[in-house]
Amino acid sequence: MKILVTGGAGYIGSHMVKTLGEKGHDIVVYDNISTGHKDSVLYGRLVIADLADIGALDRLFREESFDAVLHFAAHIVVDESVENPIKYYKNNFSNALNLIEACVRHNVDKFIFSSTAAVYGIPEKDSVSEDTPMLPINPYGASKLMVEQALKDISRSSALRYVSLRYFNVAGADPLSRIGQKYMDATHLITVSLRAALGLRDQLNIFGTDYDTPDGTCIRDYIHVDDLIDAHMLALDYLSSGGGSRVFNCGYGHGYSVREVVDKVKEVTGRDFKAIETGRREGDPPSLVADSSRIKKELGWRPSHDDLEYIIRTAWEWEKKLFNAQGSQT
Numbered sequence: 617m618k619i620l621v622t623g624g625a626g627y628i629g630s631h632m633v634k635t636l637g638e639k640g641h642d643i644v645v646y647d648n649i650s651t652g653h654k655d656s657v658l659y660g661r662l663v664i665a666d667l668a669d670i671g672a673l674d675r676l677f678r679e680e681s682f683d684a685v686l687h688f689a690a691h692i693v694v695d696e697s698v699e700n701p702i703k704y705y706k707n708n709f710s711n712a713l714n715l716i717e718a719c720v721r722h723n724v725d726k727f728i729f730s731s732t733a734a735v736y737g738i739p740e741k742d743s744v745s746e747d748t749p750m751l752p753i754n755p756y757g758a759s760k761l762m763v764e765q766a767l768k769d770i771s772r773s774s775a776l777r778y779v780s781l782r783y784f785n786v787a788g789a790d791p792l793s794r795i796g797q798k799y800m801d802a803t804h805l806i807t808v809s810l811r812a813a814l815g816l817r818d819q820l821n822i823f824g825t826d827y828d829t830p831d832g833t834c835i836r837d838y839i840h841v842d843d844l845i846d847a848h849m850l851a852l853d854y855l856s857s858g859g860g861s862r863v864f865n866c867g868y869g870h871g872y873s874v875r876e877v878v879d880k881v882k883e884v885t886g887r888d889f890k891a892i893e894t895g896r897r898e899g900d901p902p903s904l905v906a907d908s909s910r911i912k913k914e915l916g917w918r919p920s921h922d923d924l925e926y927i928i929r930t931a932w933e934w935e936k937k938l939f940n941a942q943g944s945q946t
């Protein structure tokens with residue numbers, strides 16, 4: 617198939633391109649390289665352009681006849697979205713709308729969207745199904761929910777069919793360390809912990825130890841990026857065989873506390889680092905775990921890497937390679 621991958625130079629998008637390329641698909645990556653990297657694109661043709669550029673999008677859609685679009689390009693830092701909501705509404709919502717409009721105008725009828733568990737806000741139940749009320753508590757989650765709403769409406773009035781995948785906590789890297797999280801200002805727990813283990817940060821802050829959880833720290837459902845990509849491949853097969861629009865959670869269905877993750881990082885890396893208990897970070901739900909029964913049942917998703925140690929090990933190998941390559945003292 618001829619496939620457009622937006623954000624294909626970024627962390628998750630580059631893993632998508634890897635898998636699509638290995639399966640022989642014809643790929644065009646559309647990325648403005650604001651947080652992505654050219655050398656993360658292992659297959660296909662890279663078009664460096666912005667989704668705000670409607671003219672560039674239109675030209676590309678006229679030149680290439682895409683069978684499907686996978687939309688990864690987005691800003692993802694929750695705190696930043698609170699400080700600068702316009703940036704998030706522009707890029708995550710308005711630019712997504714430009715892309716969806718290009719699909720409708722050029723008769724591309726298959727669309728896969730990177731959504732997020734942040735659409736649920738602070739859910740009342742620990743295990744979150746797709747029918748849990750969506751009450752995002754920050755502009756990041758709200759901007760993703762707005763795209764889901766737009767897709768719902770647009771798919772009713774056009775031939776467009778979509779799958780929206782709500783990611784839980786994506787982590788880990790390519791087992792051959794060709795690609796991984798390259799974002800220098802990464803805020804996610806596993807990346808930050810590994811950078812503390814490498815000595816690139818003085819310490820890791822544990823945000824809150826007084827939650828109503830077994831060890832007082834927050835629980836999250838960490839999913840290996842390659843399992844997430846498998847979910848996209850299944851979604852693509854599903855849409856290709858005529859499936860209608862669907863929304864699926866992507867997580868393993870069980871979680872780990874911040875303390876458990878930090879302990880596992882220390883064990884896997886064999887390095888100790890300071891983990892300082894600090895106050896809560898605003899807007900963190902105590903526990904966020906996917907009920908992923910729908911994607912297992914409807915798409916037959918069977919994760920292969922449901923193993924925190926594997927997730928951390930692949931990320932660790934990647935981080936070591938990344939920072940050695942950049943000349944740090946590791």
Ligand code: UDP
Nearest residue numbers: 803804805808821822823834836874897900
């Ligand atoms: N966390 C932490 N210290 C950090 C980064 C994250 O204690 O430096 C905690 C955070 O409060 C949350 C969990 O780790 O409870 C996962 O946070 P992350 O930012 O990785 O993902 P999120 O669940 O916010 O999408």
